[in-house]
Amino acid sequence: MESASFLLATALANVGFAVFVVAHGALTDRETGNWPYVTLVLGLAGVAGYFFYDGDDGAA
Template sequence: MLASFLLLTAAFHTLLAAGVLLHARRQGRPAGKWIALTLAFGLGGVAGYLLAD
């Protein structure tokens, strides 16, 4: 049960990080640290990316 939860969480965070990367490339913004933060913190990383300059 725990392994399934961790796998789904990792997959979701990976999808979010890919979304941040695609958005950054389309907008001409640097994604750099936001990819790592999104992989680690999920929606918190996405929120930080969107609220940053």
């Protein structure tokens, strides 16, 4: 696979992941915060962060 094809496929996948994060947040009334932007840059790592990161730091 040529590097240009690889970069295009990666960019398209990351856009798809970001759209998924936004759609999931809208459907579940969950605050997405900056996770769509993080997902655009990091791809699957951003999706994992969105699902597993708990923004509550325990402060009352």
